[in-house]
Structure formats: C-alpha cells, structure tokens
Amino acid sequence: MKQEPFEGALVRIHGRGAVSNPANRFEPIEYVPDLDQFDPDEPPPRTQLFKDATKQILARNNSPDVGFNVSINPYRGCEHGCVYCFARPTHEYFGLSLGLDFETKIFVKQDAPKLLRAELMKKSWTPQVIAMSGVTDCYQPVERKLRITRGCLEVLAEFRNPVILITKNHLITRDVEILADMASWNGAGVSISVTSLRNDIQRVMEPRTSRPAKRLEAIEKLAKAGVPVNVMVAPIVPGLTDEETPAILKAAADAGAVGAGYVILRLPFEVKQLVEDWLSVHFPDRKDKVLNRVRAMRNGELYESKWGVRQRGDGIFADQIEALFDTTCRKLGLNQEFRNRKLETGEFRRPEVQGPQLSLL
Numbered sequence: 001m002k003q004e005p006f007e008g009a010l011v012r013i014h015g016r017g018a019v020s021n022p023a024n025r026f027e028p029i030e031y032v033p034d035l036d037q038f039d040p041d042e043p044p045p046r047t048q049l050f051k052d053a054t055k056q057i058l059a060r061n062n063s064p065d066v067g068f069n070v071s072i073n074p075y076r077g078c079e080h081g082c083v084y085c086f087a088r089p090t091h092e093y094f095g096l097s098l099g100l101d102f103e104t105k106i107f108v109k110q111d112a113p114k115l116l117r118a119e120l121m122k123k124s125w126t127p128q129v130i131a132m133s134g135v136t137d138c139y140q141p142v143e144r145k146l147r148i149t150r151g152c153l154e155v156l157a158e159f160r161n162p163v164i165l166i167t168k169n170h171l172i173t174r175d176v177e178i179l180a181d182m183a184s185w186n187g188a189g190v191s192i193s194v195t196s197l198r199n200d201i202q203r204v205m206e207p208r209t210s211r212p213a214k215r216l217e218a219i220e221k222l223a224k225a226g227v228p229v230n231v232m233v234a235p236i237v238p239g240l241t242d243e244e245t246p247a248i249l250k251a252a253a254d255a256g257a258v259g260a261g262y263v264i265l266r267l268p269f270e271v272k273q274l275v276e277d278w279l280s281v282h283f284p285d286r287k288d289k290v291l292n293r294v295r296a297m298r299n300g301e302l303y304e305s306k307w308g309v310r311q312r313g314d315g316i317f318a319d320q321i322e323a324l325f326d327t328t329c330r331k332l333g334l335n336q337e338f339r340n341r342k343l344e345t346g347e348f349r350r351p352e353v354q355g356p357q358l359s360l361l
Contacts, residue, residue: 010277013044013100015207017081019281021099022270024092045104047079049142052107057115059134063307068164071134072116074148076107078136080168082206083278084235087135089269098270103208106142113151120159120350127348130156132165139169141208153178158351162187162343166232168195170210170218180225186344191230191261192219194248196241204282205237216255223256228341230259231334233325237265238293240286242321246328253332259341260334262325264313265294272302293317 010019059071077091081103088098096105109115119125132138138149156163157178165172165179165188172179172190182188196202197212210218219229231252236242249260267275279287291302297313298304304314312318329335 010281012281015081016044016100016103017083017085017205017207017278018099018103018274019277020274021097021101022273024095024097025270045100047103047142048105050105050107052076052109054109054111055115057109057112058119058130061134066134068129068131068134070128071131072112072138072152073133073135074109074112074138074152075136075140075142076109077102077105079103079106079140079142080137080206080209082168082209084205084237084265084267084271084275085136086266086268086271088271088274090135092270099274106140108142108146109148110146112148113155116152116155120155120161127161127345129162129164129343129345132163133167137167137169137209138165139167139171141169141171143169144171144174150175150178153182157182157187160185160187160347160349162345162347164189164191164343166191166193168193168206168209168215170214173218173221176221176225176227179222179227183225183227185347187347189228189230189341189343190222191232192222192252192257193232193234194252195233195235195237196244197247197251198244201241205278216251219252219255219257223258228259229257230261231257232261232263234261234263235265236262236321237290238297238317238321239289240283245321245325249325249328249332249334253334258334258337260325260329262321263311264297264318264321266310267294267303268305 012019057072059073060069061071062069078085078087085102088102091098091102096102132149132152143149153163153175163182179188179190192215194212194215195206199211202209202212219231222229231249233245233248236245245262252260276287276291279290294302297315297318299314304310312322
C-alpha cells in the first residue's frame, strides 16, 4: 500500500492513525526526514514485536477518575493506532516517539499469565476486581496469535477473581465462553468502546480497530451469553463525533448493552500536536471547530489534567454533552442498575498445590 505525502512533515499511511512521528521530549537528538527524498512507493512501517521482561504484571492506581484500583496491560503500545490515545506518551519512556512508534513497536508481556498466577497465589493478595486494558487494548490484533489476554482470563477464571475488560475489538467474542462462565457467578463485565458509527471516521481515527458494526455485534453476542456489557462513548470528539452520541447509545442499547459511560477527548503532552496534525490531514474543515470546542471545555487550553475535570471537561459545551448523554440514557433504560452493580469477590479461591509426594499417588 502506497504512502500518500502531505505538505510539511505529515504523511498519510494506510492503516495507521498518526500522520507523523514527533520527537521524543526526553531525547536531545531528533531525526528529521528529508521530504525531498520521500518515496511514495516505500513500504509503510510494519509492526514490530519486542519482548517485555517485566516481573510485575499488576499495575495500581489511586485516581478517583478511574473505576478500578488494579489492572493488567499485556501489551505496551497499541497497533489499533487510535490517534487520540492518552497512553501514547508512555512510549517516550522507552526513548521512542508517541507517533508511529507507539502503534508499530509493541512490547509484549509473554509471561503475563504466569506472573498473574504468582500474584494471586500470594497470601497478601486481597480478592478484588482486576481491569484489563486500563491503558492499551488487550485485544489488539496481535492477541489473535499470542493469546496472552486469554491466558490471563483462564487464570482469573480458575481463581474465580472478578475481571472487567475494555476493548474496541470484536476479537473479545473469541473468549465469550470464559466470560459467560465468569458472569454466571457475577465475576465478569465488559465495556465496548464505540466512538463513531461512521466507517469513514473510524478508518482514519482508529484504523486497526473493529468496524462500528462489528463492535455492536460483539455487544450483542456477549449480552446474549449473559455477560453484562457497558458501552463507552469514548472519547467524544467535540465538533466531530459529539452529534452521534444519541445514535451510538441507541444502537448499543438495541444490541443488549445495559450500561453506558463517556469521556471527553483528552490531549495530554504531545498528543495535542499529534491530533492537530491529524485534523490538518483528514478533517481540515473541522480542525478549528474541534480545537476551539476543546479549549472551551478546558479553560482555554487543549488539556487540563485536574482530577474530576480531565475526563469530562467544564463549561457550557461540557454541560450540554452531559445533559444529552444522561437524558438519552434515561430514555433507553441504560444505567438503571449497571452503575451500582458490583462484581463478586467472595468466590475467590486458590487452587490446591500438589507436593512431590502427593503427585506420586
């Protein structure tokens, strides 16, 4: 697939979200490509996998904006390529760029299931809900082959430790039998992110995610299997996707979703410039409107990191989005019970470990 040049240092690449590979803010040296030497026939950057030798699989947070305290992220970086992803700056700690590097250089935690088992076997472990995909998507394309997420789910099911999963990928339906079994004792919940119902927006904003119709299909399949599903309208991009909110909620409710949530577009660190560049390439007619609406909800800035505000924004436009969202949810019967639902932790058990003598009997 040919790359399409764009004026400046921006390049359209089929199947990739970022249109640039900006310099790492921590690195003193920057590589600037010579656009006079640009070859449109050069193959696009391919996905590279790197072994992540981490010894600690559980991540903990104390943010009041997040509905969980412990999470697992089997992958660092995400091939889905969502241009707005708030996790992109984490790649800069590896000396890489938050642009194309984030979606083409994926660090894989191959030992995640083994590490998780060791954590749950510890007497110090207090049974609690574990979230998967707190940062990057645990069902990104490489999971189809590596099956690390499935391995973690099998461990959680064995220990009967509850889990919530967040994804944009229909691939989650591969594991429906595990999730249905866990849901039978109130040990599993799923959030499917639906940002837009328009394929043309999804293709350039979230290029390697499942199409909107496939995400709705995933909601339906999980719901029919007895798995409680929440739809996340996240992020809402003001001036681009905000008008779709009622339609997304209606489609998700019709598919079987019982809960819903939303997040306003977040642009931390250099993600701001990345999204500005992306708008210049794909939606130049909407660029000023989107950025001005974001500033109107962020006290004149493109991002505000304060807890309680960073995910919802502030001001009249934020209030309008919240009112529309809440009104639509009430009409559709969403969140009547889902928000107060708590997964079961009392079912937790540790498997018996056979010693060398017992194994001979």
